[in-house]
Amino acid sequence: MVTGMTKAISIRFADLGDEVKFTEIANFRNWPMEELKDYGCDHVDAVTNRFKDTLTQQGVHVDDLHDQWSLLKTLVQNKYGNKLNTVKWTHVWYCFSDMGIQDILTVMDLLRTLPATSVVNEASFNQMKMTKTNRRQRLSNKHLDDCMVIQLESTDILNFDPTEAINKWMTSSKQPRRLTYARSTCNKNSEQQDEDIMIQEVTQDEEPRNTTVAESDPETADDCDYETDCDSDNEQTEDFNDRMVKELQ
Structure with missing residues (x-):
């Protein structure tokens, strides 16, 4: 299980191998006593390239890091000798912070500091x-x-x-980009016809319809209904009288 996890992590973070490796100079146990003179120069270069903006904002003189790194190794080796495994960075800060190596000590603190939050x-x-x-x-x-x-x-x-994205977009296509592309006239005519038809339909729906007498004036409508009822009653009365006269004859 551990082997599988290690393999998966190595594959997933393969591109971060160099950035993780240069942090080993912050551990005294990784310092080789026999080849200490040339040790860590590449690591310092990698740290400088990776955190150049951050270090510059903190007032670190990036150009002096190589000289300060060499001086730090000499001071540590002369003071502690073969006891590097027991050395702590707090002691190094206390002993050598006033000897012109503040910039490289700041870099060491940066490598040893974990993010405070997630x-x-x-x-x-x-x-x-x-x-x-x-x-x-x-x-x-x-x-x-x-x-x-x-x-x-x-x-x-x-x-x-x-600018760079536009240039890539312009040159990445197999065929040249048609910057002056416009819709054809046929499409425009058909769209105009559709708009005219929609306008006509809306106009027809909005035309006022003929109103009846009842809708225009309710009182007049009541009068007309009353007159109509009277006329029908008179006609029925006349028909009844005519029938009675005929029977009597």
Whole structure:
């Protein structure tokens, strides 16, 4: 089980091997006593390249790190000799902090310091959840990594220069980009016809319909209904009288 986990972690973080390796100079147990003179120069270069902006913001003179590293090794070797396994960095700070090696000691503190919080990890997980939603369950790990890198490592939109991206977009296509592309006239005519038909339908729906007398004036409608009832009653009375006269005759 441990072997499988180690193998999986090695494959997953293969590109971070060099960045993890240069932190070994912060442990005195890794210092070789016989070849101490040339030890750690590559590590200091890697640290400088990786944390150059951070070190510069803290006032570290990056150009002096190599000289201070050589001086630090000489001072430690002369004072402690073969007892490097028992040396602690607090003692080194106490003994040599005033001998012109403050910059390299700051670098050692940086390598020995773990993050105080897990905010970066939590922010990464939150960004991953927002990227791979329920509608994007089929998103592959490669594409998810690309999306995460864009979201977490790209510069702020206010400082982003799109020139490089535009040039890549212009030259990456097998066929030249059609920057002056426009829809054909036939499509425009058909769209205009559709709009005219919709306008006619809306106009027909909005035309006022003929109102009856009852809808225009309720009182007049009541009068008309009363007159109609009277006329029908008179006609019935006349018919009844005519029938009675005929019977009497």
